[in-house]
Amino acid sequence: MATDGETFRAVLAQWPSGVVIVTTGAGDGWHGMTASSFSSVSLDPPMVLICLARDTRTHRLVSEHGAFAVSILGRDQAAIGRRFAGRGEAADRFAGARWEPGPTGSPVLADSIGWLDCRVEHAYPGGDHTIFVGEVLAAATPRRVAPVLFHSRTWSRLADPLPDRITVADIGLLAALRARDASGATLAGAARMLRAAGTRVRLFDGYGEPPPPEDLDPATASALITDPAQVTTVAEAGVGVAEFAVGDSADGAAPILEAARRAGLTTVGYLPDAFAPEHTGRTLTAAARLAELGCDEIGLRDGPQPATPVRVRDLLQDACAAAEPAAVRVALRERRGIGLVNALVAMKSGVRHFDTTLGGVDGALPAEDVLMLAGQLDVASAVDRDTLIAGAARLDLLPVHTCGFAS
Template sequence: MTASGESFRAAMAQWPSGVVVVTTGPEGAWHGMTASSFTSVSLDPPMVLVCLAHHTRTHRLITERGFFAVSVLGKDQVAIGRRFAGQEAVADRFAGGSWIPAKTGAPVLADAVAWLDCRVAHAYPGGDHTIFVGEVAEAATPRRVAPVLFHSRAWGQLADPLPDRIGVADTGLLAVLRARGFTGDRLAGIARALRAAGSRVRLFDPDGADPYGEPPPPQDLDPATASALITEPAQVRAVAAAGAGVAEFTAGVASAGPGQAARVLEAAGRAGLTAVGHIAEAFARDRADHVVATVARLAELGCDEIGLEEGAVAATPVRVRGLLQDAAAAAGTATVRVALRERHGIGLVNALVAMKSGVRHFDTTLGGVDGALPAEDVLFLAGQLDVDTAVDRSVLIASAAELESTWGSVLPGRTYRFAN
């Protein structure tokens, strides 16, 4: 006795999959259909398989022609998937996208997440389907964006679980304190407390007095938690000698000249520093394509970490979610960081969205004194979500309380008065 067709379909609907469009040619006689039964088979030679029902026209044409192509759809291409699934009545399914002929003559979607052009190597019977194994003649990854998913007979997107652990770095406090006249032991003491809590701290800043600010005593320096913001490749050697273990730069500045970003990263690599490239105004409207392209370029150059900064234009949860999905895909093995600001109580909402989008590293400022999201608030949120951290929030709270005593007013942070 075998399972009924309906119970089998219901069970398999719980298996999430990507969505592809399987096509065949030649040009002028293109045809295709949406499929989810697709997987890789072999690396050498490169092979993939698709399973197609006997009654479909695509099955018949691939059997006759001996070739097919597969286009993997991105999260913004649901309409194309629906069209090729027959869910939209259109005269020409190929009219709704940019399709180009591959080597075999089968059409591929020019702006797909990926596409593969294949010649049929084997065709195996599989009940009411045929398993077509294709040897890949050509493959490409035109765009680095999150894929569309199919689950429980519905179209969706990736929904990452919360991270198991997050970390914070303070990238703004010392610059603000220098501007307010803090010097010497007062600066060193605050920096020491932040690093004792486990937070990375931006100690050296090109806007400082000497030109990296007034460095703390050598015994207080730990390269693992000491970072420097630089504007020129030549500064890397100086900040490394001063005790920094992290070199930060703004991509818009470091890429001003041809090859400048590459030279910064090369210099950081020679000095053994972790390189962090920041992208300003990352969450501004209509900048997503530029930001993702910049993330991809920095990743290709070997940048260790890539920071996305909220600037004058306020981020929204929807834009944060959309950008981080694509930025994570473009970053590859590079770590994605975010620097969010607190506006009208939305900062922590954006931080939650960032965590749900896979972000584990946040650039913050103690007490939120420069408008950035306060470190202690991010850690408070993490605690409410049962997300672990190596940073000791109680030490940050004590530091915030001490800072408030000399600040002259209540700090902007929302949670630094609460130890738990």
């Protein structure tokens, strides 16, 4: 007696598989669907098989066209897989990604981790599916990253390798010292110490006047601005990085981006409370739009309470893809060590740039803790942690430390 369908599906769900998009080109356009029933068949000649449900449009069109393509999804392309697994219009599924026709006319995903363009050689019945065997006419591996996986009805992926190197910026120390009514000499000394350590430092955030040019290194000096008119001011002061917070619409940042581009400044757009589940759609849409507008870096800021590691992983999986070609930065919060766990998750999700505050004085992840973590993982950084520790001691910041890594 055959097993019941529910048990059968539950068992199959325990088998982890890669995810591919099966596509075909027909007279009325391109069509495709997400599939995991895909396998190699032969090396000589090169042949693969796919299994398609007989009641799908893609099944009908592959049969009519006599050809199909398979695009293997990378770890950052789960959103594409979800889109092709839905029931939306065919044209909408292809929007937002770069597809190109293969030799058979079937579209292939240009930045997939691998694609095959095939001519149907055999079609065998298999219950409610058809097994299509195709001879591979063309193939490519556009890039090499870990694949996206599907297991137990959940999108997942292999553990990613750690980065070779990270960068660390301090975006909160000077503001925290100003809030304590620190003297101008203390502020200037702190800025010089951060610069000597090799960090990018936010020198100007709307309080008072930017430091004089002789205290600045454009490559490591940033300013938080709110108006395009401020771009000229900070550029003339020698600041090389213009940072801004994104409001309700990323399009509102266009004037700042244009002014910064004319001034030759690097641009960083920050998305507030980016890891909140209710903000996922807004965050991904804004990240993609900022990248389209030419923003160099996109910063994802944690909310008042640290996000969970699972939440950080899930968002970054899609955000790093949405932000391309812009680099993604994260500004994480620290509470009982969760910030360091999130930093590790971020590194393994493809993030190389971390916004911190020396000593964690404003609740942000401490710079020295991120560097300690990186060192223990054999991840390099140009920032000198010893210089930061000495500076934190002089500024009496070490008691604020939460993780005990200062010693």
